[in-house]
Amino acid sequence: MKMKAITLTEYGGPEVLHLTEVPKPTPKADEILIKVKATPIGVGDLWVRDFKSITPREFSMPAPFWLISRFVFGLRKPRINILGAQLSGEVVDVGSSVTRFKVGDAVMAYLGQSFGANAEYVSLKETKAVVHKPETLSFVEAALVPYGAMTAISLLDRVDIQSGDKVLINGASGGIGSFAMQLAKHYGAEVTGVCGTRRIDMVKALGADHIIDYSAVDFTNNGKQYDLILDVLGKSSFERCEQSLTDTGTYFAVSFKGKQLWQMLTTRGKSKRVICALSSETLQTLERAQALVEQDVFKVVVDKTFPLAQTADAHRYLESGQYTANIAITV
Ligand SMILES: NC(=O)c1ccc[n+]([C@@H]2O[C@H](COP(=O)([O-])OP(=O)(O)OC[C@H]3O[C@@H](n4cnc5c(N)ncnc54)[C@H](OP(=O)(O)O)[C@@H]3O)[C@@H](O)[C@H]2O)c1
Missing domain, CATH: 3.90.180.10 (Medium-chain alcohol dehydrogenases, catalytic domain)
Known part of the structure; x- marks a missing residue:
């Protein structure tokens, strides 16, 4: 056949x-x-x-x-x-x-x-x-x-987002970022989504509290500070984001190389730290994604x-x- x-x-x-x-x-x-x-x-x-x-x-x-x-x-x-x-x-x-x-x-x-x-x-x-x-x-x-939700769930398991935390997702309109943004909102964070001009309405529809168009504004220069900056493509860097992190803020490099792994080692135990992690694409993670859709968390x-x-x-x-x-x- x-x-x-x-x-x-x-x-x-x-x-x-x-x-x-x-x-x-x-x-x-x-x-x-x-x-x-x-x-x-x-x-x-x-x-x-x-x-x-x-x-x-x-x-x-x-x-x-x-x-x-x-x-x-x-x-x-x-x-x-x-x-x-x-x-x-x-x-x-x-x-x-x-x-x-x-x-x-x-x-x-x-x-x-x-x-x-x-x-x-x-x-x-x-x-x-x-x-x-x-x-x-x-x-x-x-x-x-499946892909975006499982990746976002397993990566955000590595950080402890508290209600009221300020979270910035650099790449909020993409496969991973769109789910990470919704999950951070579900955990009670105030979320800023960074995306390109054409995807602003989408990021708005997914519930971002604030939206930054990366083609118009550099979020590392806007004077705001975040408890978590999750950078999906690595378009920013820990060095550029350091001033934008709160004293206990985390820079999460979803796409990472040796440099970010080194920064993760050298910032361990420090107030501002870098995290790199690999996602886990298991049946259990997909079941969690399914439950979050049923709870109306994921759109x-x-x-x-x-x-x-x-x-x-x-x-x-x-x-x-x-x-x-x-x-x-x-x-
Ligand atoms: N750590 C892990 O385990 C893991 C797992 C899977 C994937 N990854 C990595 O994740 C990346 C793919 O993520 P994805 O599937 O979400 O990609 P994607 O769907 O292509 O989304 C990319 C996002 O980045 C945004 N973007 C593009 N240029 C930008 C810029 N100059 N500044 C800020 N944001 C910009 C895009 O915005 P617009 O579309 O609005 O322009 C979009 O929101 C790959 O690099 C892959 O290696 C890591």
Whole structure:
């Protein structure tokens, strides 16, 4: 049996993505077969589509991570032939030992570095990061939850946000920042979201108390101080932010290199400190994300959807920077 998928066999621009027919997966005893309904396009898809061009300097993690990623994603040609790291869909078949799901269940899942969601079907072990889709979300909205919510939850576990704390998210409109902002609000913080001009309405809709457009204002010079500055892309630095941190403030580098790891070591036990951490993308974290959606803590804003066949256009739209919120593929 065959299914439609967007495949790539060479690195490059959106033109390397083609609608093709590939074998339809058959679920093993401990797997579920999901008919994909929606899958977002994110920065991870852009990176893996052309990982050959990403230099260690451009890569936002320490050089050893870049080297490992070169091997994982393929040295000369992509080893990941179907992109898409997260999805929502409907269970259409279950293996003989599956207990958590039945045919007809609506689910959302995180595939992570194995990718594969830009396809009609995905087969997944039921013990992986897959949960029932919250009823309050559409399939498109649900597909946007796993990556950002799981990353934000597991990273913010590393800091103790108190009610009334002032938190600044540098990159509040992105996959991670949009959820980190909502979670910080849920913990009772007064949240400032930093984003680009086109995404201001989205950040407002997600509940930011204050919004800073990074193309117009440098938040490190606005005279304000924060208990936590969470910098998603590392566009600022601890040095630049030091004056913007309260006496016990934390600079959280979500994207970090050796320098930030060194700063984490040397600021340990000091009043102003640096934190770097890796997210944990487990089933338990996705279950927490699911519960937070059900408690109305997490919302998502969608700008545009594209049919599977137009996945290359969705990549072009993301790369153009014209989007106002999230982009997803509907299958
Ligand atoms: N620590 C970990 O375990 C972990 C886990 C996953 C990912 N990461 C890292 O997280 C990063 C991806 O995060 P993401 O998925 O949230 O990315 P994303 O969806 O692309 O979002 C990037 C955010 O940064 C903002 N931004 C762009 N240029 C900026 C500037 N000059 N100043 C301030 N903000 C700016 C964007 O704003 P606009 O869109 O409004 O312009 C957007 O809000 C990668 O570097 C990845 O390595 C780390």
